[in-house]
Amino acid sequence: MSSTGGPTPIALAVVDDDPMVRAALAMMLGGGSGIAVVAEAENGEEALRVVPASGAAVVLMDIRMPVRDGLSATEELLRTHPDLRVIVLTTFDTDDMVLRALRAGAAGFLLKDTKPARLVEAIRSVAAGEPMLSPSVTAQLIAAVTRDTGPDTHDRTRAARAALAELTDRERDVADAVARGLSNAEVAAELFMGVPTVKTHVGRIFAKLGVENRVQVAILVHDAQAPD
Structure with missing residues (x-):
């Protein structure tokens, strides 16, 4: 204080x-x-x-x-x-x-x-x-982290999709917004939520995906969107 x-x-x-x-x-x-x-x-x-x-x-x-x-x-x-x-x-x-x-x-x-x-x-x-x-x-x-397009790309895509499937629809909305680099306040404004609610969702997303930060969320979302 x-x-x-x-x-x-x-x-x-x-x-x-x-x-x-x-x-x-x-x-x-x-x-x-x-x-x-x-x-x-x-x-x-x-x-x-x-x-x-x-x-x-x-x-x-x-x-x-x-x-x-x-x-x-x-x-x-x-x-x-x-x-x-x-x-x-x-x-x-x-x-x-x-x-x-x-x-x-x-x-x-x-x-x-x-x-x-x-x-x-x-x-x-x-x-x-x-x-x-x-x-x-x-x-x-x-872009730098996911630039590799080697033979494990499809495995990475499947793993990302499986991980994101564990999220609720609302958590997936938040994850997609986080992946675009939006702050908690910007996510709240876009999805019509309170900032504390967004923070709660982000915490649950981290726990379900087994990640430690927003960039790792973004990479998973990016991998999941890769073409088959």
């Missing part, structure tokens, strides 16, 4: 070489968002010094910066401080960057044109342990 009796704000560090971007993010995420910007850094090297001392729980990390890039900084930060949650925020979403960021341990990958409300939701979700990817990044990741 904070000193005013409300929930403790999520401590956020912003790492970007553009001071205007840092200022805009700090202004946008301040106020009543439940997020407090506790540190800023202009490159990955400075982030390694500033972030651990700041008490930040979540880091918004740019990729392309001078001195040290955001991906190598993410790798080092998470090696020494594994409880940190890093969201890569960038203008680039190429396959290799997405995969390298996720392999480095990033909990989120969003583009810089992400709407403020979705960015706030992503920070909250990542702070709560739920990975968050933009729809275009989800599509890139699925």
Whole structure:
């Protein structure tokens, strides 16, 4: 709890070489968002010094910066401080960057044109342990993971269809929406549900499918839709 009796704000560090971007993010995420910007850094090297001392729980990390890039900084930060949650925020979403960021341990990958409300939701979700990817990044990741069209493709398709058959019709609706990269709030709006109901459905989907995150749901849905 904070000193005013409300929930403790999520401590956020912003790492970007553009001071205007840092200022805009700090202004946008301040106020009543439940997020407090506790540190800023202009490159990955400075982030390694500033972030651990700041008490930040979540880091918004740019990729392309001078001195040290955001991906190598993410790798080092998470090696020494594994409880940190890093969201890569960038203008680039190429396959290799997405995969390298996720392999480095990033909990989120969003583009810089992400709407403020979705960015706030992503920070909250990542702070709560739920990975968050933009729809275009989800599509890139699925394409990279499922690019193999070898002899086991049909087995993978059959297994995905069998797994999804365990879902109720409503759970399948939610799974399909998750596979398109929609957030819980966006799923709720599209399917005319409350956000808590969506969260309940997502939890049941994870349990029934034996998956740990939304990207794995998306991959199963993608595999199930492959032609015979």
